[in-house]
Amino acid sequence: YVLTQSSSVSVAPGKTARITCGGDNIGNKNVHWYQQKPGQAPVLVIFFDTDRPSGIPERFSGSNSGNTATLTISRVEAGDEADYYCQVWGSSSDHWVFGGGTRLTVL
Amino acid sequence: EVKLVESGGRLVQPGGSLRLSCAASGFTFSDHYMDWVRQAPGKGLEWVGRSRNKANSYITEYAASVKGRFTISREDSTTSLYLEMNSLKTEDTAVYFCAREGAAAGDFGYWGQGTLVTVSS
Numbered sequence: 517y518v519l520t521q522s523s524s525v526s527v528a529p530g531k532t533a534r535i536t537c538g539g540d541n542i543g544n545k546n547v548h549w550y551q552q553k554p555g556q557a558p559v560l561v562i563f564f565d566t567d568r569p570s571g572i573p574e575r576f577s578g579s580n581s582g583n584t585a586t587l588t589i590s591r592v593e594a595g596d597e598a599d600y601y602c603q604v605w606g607s608s609s610d611h612w613v614f615g616g617g618t619r620l621t622v623l
Numbered sequence: 624e625v626k627l628v629e630s631g632g633r634l635v636q637p638g639g640s641l642r643l644s645c646a647a648s649g650f651t652f653s654d655h656y657m658d659w660v661r662q663a664p665g666k667g668l669e670w671v672g673r674s675r676n677k678a679n680s681y682i683t684e685y686a687a688s689v690k691g692r693f694t695i696s697r698e699d700s701t702t703s704l705y706l707e708m709n710s711l712k713t714e715d716t717a718v719y720f721c722a723r724e725g726a727a728a729g730d731f732g733y734w735g736q737g738t739l740v741t742v743s744s
Contacts, residue, residue: 548730563730612670
């Protein structure tokens with residue numbers, strides 16, 4: 517199972533960033549999203565398509581339908597600049613799959 | 624507080640072997656699936672494999688790129704996870720993270736800080 521993410525997204529502070537993750541019928545899978553800043557371990561920001569772990573701002577939200585899952589970051593801040601990865605269980609291959617990652621740049 | 628601490632990473636020659644450890648604390652280790660994820664320099668995340676929990680017979684699963692060369696084991700009594708790596712290749716060079724799978728969602732809610740493995744002559 518292959519997950520496709522655009523390599524980069526740029527957004528001005530205060531605007532909305534949308535990071536997409538494409539996969540065959542991904543809407544039928546549970547998608548998790550991670551944020552990774554340079555030199556740090558990834559941090560879970562969305563699980564089960566739309567749920568936020570405690571401590572993650574409400575500005576982070578997720579959706580999943582058809583062949584695309586989306587991570588939306590509202591009112592983007594400089595501190596949101598990071599790499600973002602989507603993840604699903606590739607049930608036919610019995611393994612976890614990560615997207616290639618999207619670098620979010622805050623202009 | 625959940626804590627995961629990896630160790631054992633170092634420089635090793637191609638064809639060599641290495642064992643990584645992940646010390647876990649702050650949760651009931653035996654209840655959780657535990658995973659290894661790696662990240663080559665400047666690249667994305669790659670799932671390496673996992674150990675299911677005791678209730679699921681400690682079954683292990685691996686990515687195709689490491690199957691037959693890497694072995695994951697765990698010791699619930701000492702809350703430790705291991706990654707035995709054999710026949711190492713230069714392309715195995717990466718930071719290796721251990722991660723805890725959430726019992727309900729399967730998400731990786733907790734990660735260690737990672738340990739660097741460099742395979743080079």
